[in-house]
Amino acid sequence: MVYWAPKTAGMWPTVFFGSKLLAIAVFLLGCQHETGQRLPYYNTPDFTPVFIESETEVAGKIPHTIGDFSFKDQHGKTVSQKDIEGKIHVADFFFTSCGIICPRMTKHLKLIEKAFPNDPHLVLLSYSVTPWIDSVARLKKYSLTNGIQSKNWHLLTGRKSEIYQLARQSYFAEEELGFNKDSTEFLHTEHFLLVDQHKRIRGIYNGTLELEMEQLIADIKTLRQKPE
Structure with a gap:
């Protein structure tokens, strides 16, 4: 997967480690060359990529999956x-009163909506x-x-503590910086997370950058062609 500008600020300035991300980027590019179109798995909040050759090894090596949840959507x-x-989904985190970053993220997620119009195998989840x-x-x-027109794009609301726990513990939404935070600390991230048919994380993207949406679209197509 090619993700590989340093992460920028989300809804408020957040410090990220550019050199670490650059090292991961170089590693990923090399692994992608070796493994073709196979996408990595992400099993920990530091987003260390794990490449697995045999599908029979996945359950043993990648125990982390998105946890259970129940929220109301815009309808x-x-x-x-x-x-x-059994579906691919893309998750992001936003709020309706956000003035600049969230509208940009929504605009970019609409590119995904347009690329896969009402695709029954793809779900978009935007958590408030x-x-x-x-x-x-x-x-x-x-x-x-x-x-927003797709019947498969859900804008979600519910209990704050449940959304924040899901975001940080399941999606690693703020990477290792947010993994141990609780619901009293405001959640802010510009990340889009790609999750496969078995609820395992397969990609992380900067939702403020249109170029990253091209990679996200390509990675969704990869998962659709090679269901795992």
């Missing part, structure tokens, strides 16, 4: 882990990080304002 529908079983503000009605208004 008032309950969305849970059952809705992503201010669920105490972002009611179902507010999320509905946001979806209309931003022209």
Whole structure:
């Protein structure tokens, strides 16, 4: 996977380690050359890539999966882990009152929506990080304002503690910097996370960069061609 500008600031400035990311980038590029289109797995919050040659080894080497959840979307529908079983999904974290970064992320996620129009094998999950503000009605208004049309794109709200725990413990949304934080500390990240049909993380992308969406689209196609 080619991800490989240093991460930029999310909704508020966050310090990232550019040299570490550059080293990972070089490693990934080399591994991609050796392994063709096989995508890495991410099993820990430091996003160390793990390449596995045999599918029979995955369960033993990659125990981490996205945990169970249940939230309401912009239509008032309950969305849970059952809705992503056997499907690829892309997750991001936003809030409707965010002025610059979130609209850009939403615009870029619309590129994914456009590339896979109402694809039943792909789900987009946008979790609100201010669920105490972002009611179902507010999320509905946001979806209309931003022209979100796909029935498989869910803007989610629910209990703050549950969203924050899922974001940090399951999606590693803020990498190792956020893994041990609790729900009293505001969640902010510009990352998009790609998760495969077995709820394992396969990619991380900067949602503020349009170029990264091209890679995300390519990686989704890879997972669709080679279901694992």
